[in-house]
Amino acid sequence: xxxxxxxxxxxxxxxxxxxxxxxxxxxxxxxxxxxxxxxxxxxxxxxxxxxxxxxxxxxxxxxxxxxxxxxxxxxxxxxxxxxxxxxxxxxxxxxxxxxxxxxxxxxxxxxxxxxxxxxxxxxxxxxxxxxxxxxxxxxxxxxxxxxxxxxxxxxxxxxxxxxxxxxxxxxxxxxxxxxxxxxxxxxxxxxxxxxxxxxxxxxxxxxxxxxxxxxxxxxxxxxxxxxxxxxxxxxxxxxxxxxxxxxxxxxxxxxxxxxxxxxxxxxxxxxxxxxxxxxxxxxxxxxxxxxxxxxxxxxxxxxxxxxxxxxxxxxxxxxxxxxxxxxxxxxxxxxxxxxxxxx
Numbered sequence: 001x002x003x004x005x006x007x008x009x010x011x012x013x014x015x016x017x018x019x020x021x022x023x024x025x026x027x028x029x030x031x032x033x034x035x036x037x038x039x040x041x042x043x044x045x046x047x048x049x050x051x052x053x054x055x056x057x058x059x060x061x062x063x064x065x066x067x068x069x070x071x072x073x074x075x076x077x078x079x080x081x082x083x084x085x086x087x088x089x090x091x092x093x094x095x096x097x098x099x100x101x102x103x104x105x106x107x108x109x110x111x112x113x114x115x116x117x118x119x120x121x122x123x124x125x126x127x128x129x130x131x132x133x134x135x136x137x138x139x140x141x142x143x144x145x146x147x148x149x150x151x152x153x154x155x156x157x158x159x160x161x162x163x164x165x166x167x168x169x170x171x172x173x174x175x176x177x178x179x180x181x182x183x184x185x186x187x188x189x190x191x192x193x194x195x196x197x198x199x200x201x202x203x204x205x206x207x208x209x210x211x212x213x214x215x216x217x218x219x220x221x222x223x224x225x226x227x228x229x230x231x232x233x234x235x236x237x238x239x240x241x242x243x244x245x246x247x248x249x250x251x252x253x254x255x256x257x258x259x260x261x262x263x264x265x266x267x268x269x270x271x272x273x274x275x276x277x278x279x280x281x282x283x284x285x286x287x288x289x290x291x292x293x294x295x296x297x298x299x300x301x302x303x304x305x306x307x308x309x310x311x312x313x314x315x316x317x318x319x320x321x322x323x324x325x326x327x328x329x330x331x332x333x334x335x336x337x338x339x340x341x342x343x
Contacts, residue, residue: 039074040067040068040071040073040074041067041073042073042074042075042076043073043074043075043076043077043078044073045080045083045182045185046185046197046200046201047178047181047182047184047185047201047204048066048073048178048181049063049177049178049181050063051063055139056139056141056147057141057147058139058141058147058148058170058173058174059139059174059177061170062170062171062174065171081175081179082175082176082178082179082182083179083182085109085110085111085182085183085186086108086109086110086111087106087107087108087175087176087179088105088106088107088108089105089106089172089176090103090104090105090106090121090167091103091104091106091117091150091165091166091167091173091176092104092165092166092167092168093117093163093164093165094144094163094164094165094243096245099243101166103121104117104118104119105117105118105120105121105123106118106176107126108176108179108180108183109183110132110182110183110186113131113132113133113183113187114129114130114131114132115130115132115135115152115180116128116129116130117130117163128156130152130154131154131155132180132183132184132187133184133187133191134154134155135152135153135154135180135184136152136153136154136206136207136232137150137151137152137153137177137180137181138150138151138153138206138207139151139177140164143164143242143243144164144166144243146166147170148166148167148168148169148170148173149164149165149166150164150165150166150173150176150177151163151164151165152164152165152180153230153232159246159247159250160232160235160237160246160247160250161245161246162243162244162245162246163245164243181204184204185200185201185204188200188203188204207230207231207232208231208232208233208305208308208309209229209230209231209301209302209305210228210229210230210231210242211228211229211298211302212226212227212228212229212294213226213227213229213276213291213292213293213298213302214226214227214274214275214276214291214292214293215227215238215289215290215291216270216272216274216290217272218287220267220269220270220271220272220288220290221271221272222272223272223273223274224272224273224274224275224276224290224292226275227239227240227248228240228241228242228244229291230247231253231305231306231309233253233309234252234253234254234309234314234318235250235251235252235253236250236251236252236253236282236306237249237250238250251282251284251289252284253282253306253309253310254284254285254310254314255310255311255312255313255314256310256311257313258285258314259283259284259285260282260283260284260285260310261282261283261310262280262281262282262283262303262306262307262310263280263281263283264279264280264299264303265279265280265281266279266280266281266290266292267281267288267290270290272290274292275292276292276293276294277292278292278293278294278295278296278298278299279291279292279293279299280292280293280299280302280303280306282306
C-alpha cells in the first residue's frame with residue numbers, strides 16, 4: 001500500500017510508496033491537519049489563489065504540490081517563480097478565426113503594468129499590449145477542452161476581448177495565473193492604498209457566472225435566441241459561441257440605488273417566442289432585458305448572481321468606468337435595418 005498523508009481532503013503519495021509520486025486522490029470527510037497547515041501555509045502571498053473542491057484539477061493539484069512537495073509557503077519572503085513581477089515564456093494560444101492553437105511568446109511586466117504577446121518568438125513589437133487592470137484570468141478546462149486551459153479576458157477599445165490559452169505543464173500554467181494575480185495586487189495596492197489585504201484580494205476579478213440563456217431584443221417581440229452569457233462583476237456579456245473572441249453585446253450592471261434590479265419572470269407584455277420556460281428580467285435606467293433559462297435551478301442561480309452585484313454599492317471607479325465606456329448591448333440599427341440586427 002502506498003505511503004501517504006491525508007491533507008486538505010486529499011491523499012498525497014510520497015516517495016517510497018507504490019504508484020506515482022504525489023498522485024492526488026480526493027478523500028471526502030477529511031479536513032486537513034491544523035499543525036500541518038500552520039507549517040505549510042505559514043506565508044501564503046495574498047495574491048496566490050487557494051482553490052476549493054469546486055475548482056479544476058490543475059489548480060487543486062498544483063496547490064497541494066506547492067505546499068507539500070515544493071514547500072513554497074514555509075518561509076517568509078521566499079522568491080517564487082510568480083512573485084517578482086516579471087514572467088516570460090511560451091503559451092499555446094487559440095486562433096481567433098481558425099481555432100487552431102499555436103505557440104506564442106508572452107511577457108508579463110509589473111513595471112510596464114501590462115501583459116504582452118508576440119506573434120513570433122523573435123518579434124520586437126508585441127501584437128497586443130494588455131493593461132493589467134483590465135485582465136480577468138480564469139481557468140476554463142471544459143470550455144477550452146484542455147485540462148490546463150486558461151481564459152484571459154480584457155478590454156480593447158472599451159469592449160471585452162477573450163483569448164484562450166494552455167500550457168502542457170500544469171505548474172507552468174498555474175504559475176502564469178498567479179503571476180498575473182501578483183501584478184494585479186501590486187496595481188490594486190497603488191490604486192487603493194488604504195485597503196486591507198482582504199479588500200485587495202476581493203478586488204481580484206473572476207467570473208461570477210457563465211452559461212446559456214435565451215434572450216430577446218429591446219422591442220420584446222423578437223424570438224428569443226440561445227446565447228452564451230458571462231457575468232464579469234458589473235459586465236454582463238453574451239456570445240454566440242463560448243469560444244468567441246468578442247462579445248456580441250454587453251450591459252453594465254449597476255447598483256439598486258442607481259435604478260438596477262432583477263426580477264423573476266417576464267413582463268406581461270412580452271411577446272417573443274421562447275423555448276425555455278424560466279424567465280427573468282433585468283431592469284436598468286435605459287431599458288429592460290429579458291432572458292429565459294432552461295431549468296428553474298439555472299434561473300435561480302442567475303438571479304442570485306445578478307442580485308449579488310446589484311446589491312453592492314458602486315465604487316467611484318465603477319461609476320466613472322460606466323460613464324466613460326458606455327457599456328451596453330449592441331445599439332439598435334436604423335429602422336430599415338433593425339430586423340437584421342441583434343440587440
